[in-house]
Amino acid sequence: MTEKAFQDYYSEKFSHCYGCGRKNEHGHQIKSYWDGEESVAVYEPEPYHIAIPGFVYGGLIASLIDCHGTGTAAAATYREQGRAMDSEPALRFVTASLKVDFLAPTPLGVPLEIRATVSQITPKKVVVDEKVTANGKICATGQVIAVKMPDSMLAGKEPQSR
Numbered sequence: 517m518t519e520k521a522f523q524d525y526y527s528e529k530f531s532h533c534y535g536c537g538r539k540n541e542h543g544h545q546i547k548s549y550w551d552g553e554e555s556v557a558v559y560e561p562e563p564y565h566i567a568i569p570g571f572v573y574g575g576l577i578a579s580l581i582d583c584h585g586t587g588t589a590a591a592a593t594y595r596e597q598g599r600a601m602d603s604e605p606a607l608r609f610v611t612a613s614l615k616v617d618f619l620a621p622t623p624l625g626v627p628l629e630i631r632a633t634v635s636q637i638t639p640k641k642v643v644v645d646e647k648v649t650a651n652g653k654i655c656a657t658g659q660v661i662a663v664k665m666p667d668s669m670l671a672g673k674e675p676q677s678r
Contacts, residue, residue: 519549521547524538555633558627558629566624574618574622577648580630581660582614585611585659608664609665614658629649632645642661644662646658
């Protein structure tokens with residue numbers, strides 16, 4: 517694709533995530549884009565993303581749903597506000613809730629497509645519904661409830677102990 521991925525708009529400070537950070541050389545570095553009203557990411561698991569021979573580890577699938585969901589939450593909020601994704605103040609989201617249902621074994625060795633739709637946007641949260649397919653078959657569904665990144669994370673401060 518020639519357009520920039522949602523994650524390509526993240527500042528250097530917020531580009532280290534294991535799932536979607538372009539600066540994390542050991543991470544997945546997923547890239548999410550709009551396809552009409554849906555967002556889409558394609559990821560090809562490596563042989564070491566194995567659960568048992570021939571099948572993908574479920575934690576990878578959860579990670580893909582997680583990061584595609586938070587990226588979609590940010591992009592959808594920018595879109596709703598009529599703002600460019602590189603406008604300030606930056607909108608960044610973190611996962612408040614992650615639900616994954618594994619519907620079928622996910623084959624290793626083929627690209628996985630993650631598609632998402634936004635079912636709710638409020639001032640504090642975005643709900644993103646997702647499906648993961650391999651060879652055109654739905655292998656997993658998920659839902660991410662993403663919330664705006666807390667000020668303590670935006671500022672790089674350690675959270676307060678309770």
